Amino acid sequence: MEGxxxxxxxxxxxxxCFLLIMSFxxxxxxxxxxxxxxxxxxxAEYQTVAQPININTASVKALTELPEIGxxxxxxxxxxxxxxxxxxxxWDLESVAGIGESKMESLEPYVTVS
Numbered sequence: 001m002e003g004x005x006x007x008x009x010x011x012x013x014x015x016x017c018f019l020l021i022m023s024f025x026x027x028x029x030x031x032x033x034x035x036x037x038x039x040x041x042x043x044a045e046y047q048t049v050a051q052p053i054n055i056n057t058a059s060v061k062a063l064t065e066l067p068e069i070g071x072x073x074x075x076x077x078x079x080x081x082x083x084x085x086x087x088x089x090x091w092d093l094e095s096v097a098g099i100g101e102s103k104m105e106s107l108e109p110y111v112t113v114s
Contacts, residue, residue, distance in 0.1 A: 052109070052110055052111055053065070053066060053111055053112070054111075054112050054114055055077065055081070055111050055112070055113055056086040056114065058077075058078075060074040060078055061074075063078070066107055066110050066111065067106055067107065067110065068103050068106055068107070069107070073096070073099065076096050076097050076098055076099075077096050077099075080095065080096045087113050088113070089113060090104075090107070090111045090113055092113075
């Protein structure tokens with residue numbers, strides 16, 4: 001029995017050391033991967049609209065709360081509305097300079113007319 005212990009002891013120690021080293025190495029790899037995940041933006045940096053904005057009555061300030069609408073585009077919307085009258089549908093916004101089909105698709109859930 002003592003001969004078998006002496007024979008397998010170095011192999012057992014090698015395997016134990018190998019497993020400890022691998023678990024340490026894998027633990028470091030996992031922590032590194034978690035550190036690479038981007039942090040979410042604070043809630044204050046999200047643009048949120050509680051309810052759809054009526055584009056026929058909204059001010060420039062209210063329109064800038066919409067996604068992808070800056071002050072310049074909001075002013076263009078108000079100017080267009082003052083020159084041409086109220087919008088019949090939300091898709092009439094595509095007539096405003098700076099608003100194309102892709103921007104309209106992102107605005108659709110956030111705007112309304114009445």
